[in-house]
Amino acid sequence: MGVITKISVQQKRIDRYNIEVDGSYAFSADEAVLIEFELKKGRVLTEADIEVITVRDGVYRGVNTAIQFLSLRMRSKKEVLDYLKKKEIEPGAWDEIMERLETMGYLNDEQFADAYIKTQIQTTEKGPKLILRELKEKGIDDHAASLLIEQFTEEDQVEKAAALFEKQLKKFKRDSAFLQQKKAEQYIMTKGYSADIVKKAATAAEPDEEAELEALMHQAERAHRRYRSFEEREYRQKMKAALYRKGFDLTDIDRVIDRLLEEQRGDE
Incomplete structure (x- = not known):
């Protein structure tokens, strides 16, 4: 038990007050709490009184803190409660704060x-x-x-996934059509689309034969630089293996290898 000996306005918050009991700082309170509990110099307070006042002040502080948090954008109940915990609002005040916010229409x-x-x-x-x-x-x-x-209708999902698919194909344009499709499909799956939607999005994309040939030539020229010093039979084996692993068609691979060998002979 003690006696309130001083009530002073905080320097940075004119709506909050520091309360001293028996000459020492005891707690701080919102102006509304000061009025509700008729706190004034000479008032006798028990430990139980202070505990009740502190919880009530936590409610006022918590509601104001939450409203500021909610002013930026809508939040879920869990987000608001997590924020109150982060701001060290008294646990005993949480339920009443959340109830008030719901009643005021801030939480739904x-x-x-x-x-x-x-x-x-x-x-x-x-x-x-x-x-x-x-x-x-x-x-x-x-x-x-x-x-x-x-x-989020299936039609909308397919449309968005197809746009993503096309974007990813361009990103991996140096790869074979097979690898392009696999990488694009994997990426779209990570964005939260179902396998069925991904399949429909991939079907909507038209194959680009010119881009496929360009990608094959790019990869073939890189492999050619590694294997051009090999005897022709071994050269063909290594080139086919390297390009087939990247998903290119064997007929197209043979055609490109013939072309590269012909160019090499012309340079010799």
């Missing part, structure tokens, strides 16, 4: 998940599996998320 996981899915569809390359995984990490119920993700 279903609305958050719906908005999050729409934003991801419109602004990112992510597929439904990746979006669902991120929602799970944010504490959204699996069943609710699964229902909401249905707005």
Whole structure:
């Protein structure tokens, strides 16, 4: 038990006050808490009083802290609770803070998940599996998320995956069409699309025969520099093995090898 001997405004927060009990700093409180508990000089406080006041102050601080956090963008309940923990808000105040935020309309996981899915569809390359995984990490119920993700239609998924597929093919244009497709498919899978969607996206891409020949020539010239000093029979074996491993057609490989050997003979 003690007596409040001084109440002073904090230098950096004029809405918060430092409370001294029996001449020593005891705790700080929001202005609203000061009014609610009628804290003033000469007021006698027990340890239980201080504990109740501290929890109540935690509620005020927590609500204000959370609202500032939510002012930047929508958040899930889990994100807000994690933020309160990070800001060292008293654990005893968490439930009331979350309840107040819900009552005030700041927290609604279903609305958050719906908005999050729409934003991801419109602004990112992510597929439904990746979006669902991120929602799970944010504490959204699996069943609710699964229902909401249905707005990401198969048609939209195929369209986005096909665009990704074309972009990846260009990125690996020095590889054979076979390797290009495999690498593109693997990448799209990591973005959260199903195998069925990836297959449909790959089917939508038209093969580029000219690009395939250009890639074959690029790889063949590199291999040629390594094996050109070999006897022709061994040269052909090594060239075929090297280019076949990269996914090129054997008929095309033979044609390119003949061309390179002919050019080499002309240079000799």
